[in-house]
Structures are given as structure tokens and as C-alpha cells.
Amino acid sequence: MPPAKNTGRSRASKRSAQPRQKDYLAERTYKRLREKIYTGGYRPGEHLKEEVLVEEFGASRSVIRQALTFLTAEGLLIDRPKIGKFLAEFTEELIAKLVPIRIALEQLAVREAIPNLTDSDVRELRAIAEELQKPQESLADQDALDVALHRKIWSLTGNDELEKLLIRVVGPFHIVSNGTLASPYYRRNAAAISVQQVLLEREKHAAGHQPIVDALCRRDPDAAAKAMAAHIAANYEAPDEDFSKSVGGFLKKYLHPR
Secondary structure (H helix, E strand, C coil), X not given: CCCCCCHHHHHHHHHHHHHHHHHHHHHHHHHHHHHHHHCCCCCCCCEECHHHHHHHHCCCHHHHHHHXXXXXXXXXXXXXXXXXXXXXXXXXXXXXXXHHHHHHHHHHHHHHHHHHCCHHHHHHHHHHHXXXXXXXXXXXXXXXXXXXXXXXXXXXXXXXXXXXXXXXXXXXXXXXXXXXXXXXXXXXXXXXXXXXXXXXXXXXXXXXXXXXXXXXXXXXXXXXXXXXXXXXXXXXXXXXXXXXXXXXXXXXXXXXXX
8 A cells, every 4th residue: 555645745845846946937037137138138227127028038927026136136227116127327437436346356356266276276267268269259158258257266265245246346347348339329339340359359468368367377366466457447448449438537537536
């Protein structure tokens, strides 16, 4: 005779599984939505309506609401009471304010990461840096590798609070400098050279990721911090782009106040 079914435990198991499933769906939807935001899929200031997102992502309203809450906490969305969520608009001055903050946080990250580096971590960092220099990479692949390298460094710190701060500060950089770099929604443009070429060219000189990785792998915190600062600032030093010049002017105020 088969054992009697424990229906009470079975029902409890189903109830406990439901929140986990919902959390998983919210996390997955949040990542998909964030990716679309990063790559310029929405206009700055656009109203992200729940009912539209339900159709677009095939998720329930509660899952969409939770994903939007995550993105609001990251500063990518603005909450307007009784109206809804809107994509934040990132101006030249805001980016300029964030540059020195990002540099300070990223420098702290490389310093905290170095004591935790293993041989396996060194191989992974070197592999990502090598991939970043390959000309066949698409813009999406290039962006994913960029994110992967920085997040690998953040994870090596073992500092969850630092990682949370970096996620919030770095988000606007991806929105402005990647998907919307060639978008009419922002003044920055690259008429003579494609976005992909800009990114690949950066990887060939001292402002790319390779100097950061080299310094990390030889466990030199001062060199790693210096390379990180050069890497972040390099995006706003190109003289032929209006956006870069605007940010450069603001940076004089925020990096070198009188």
C-alpha cells in the first residue's frame, strides 16, 4: 500500500515555491528591461506603462511592478506619484557630477579586489580583456564584456554595499555612452566613426581595459587605481564630440573646483 499523502506539507511547499518563482521572474524581467533601457530602447523621460510592459515582456502586472521597483532603486527610473514610472533623463551636467564619484568608487573597488584575487580570477580577467580587443565583437557583445569585466572586479571586493553603489552610479553611463551614443535623443554623436569603432579604438591604448587588468593581475593597487581613472575619464576627452566637450567643461567644475 502506498504511503498516505501529506497534503498539508504539499500545499505548504506549493505556497513557498510561489514567492520564489515570482522573485525569479521579477529578476529575469528586471534584467531584460534594464538591458533595453541601457541600449536606448526607450526615449529619455518616456512613461513606462505597466500594461504595455505586461504585453511586451509576457509577465504579470505584479512581476512588472517589482522589476520597475528595482530599476527605480537604481536611479534609472523616476517615480511620479499617481502617474507612474518614467525613464530618467541624464544630462551632461549630471554625467559630469557622476564621473568623479564613479572614479572614486571604481578605484576603491580595484584596491579591495586585489587581496582576493585567485589564479582563476586572473585568467578570467585576462580572457575578458582579450575579448574586448577583438574587432568582430558587436556593440551588444562589447557592452556585455565591458559590464562583465567591471562587475567581476566589483564582485571580487566582497563588499555588497560598494557593489550596490556602483550599480546605481554606473547605470547612467551605459545609457548615455552606449545605446544612446548615436541616438537623436542625446546631443552626443559620432558622425565620422561608429560607436563600435570608438569602443574598439579605446581598447588599443592606455585608456582601455587592458592596463587595468594588467595592474590588477600583478597586484599593484596604485597602478590599477590610476588606470581605472584614465579609463573612465577617456570617454569625455574626445575633442570632436559636442557631448564630450560639454561634459569636459562641467568636469572642470566638479574635478577641479576653485
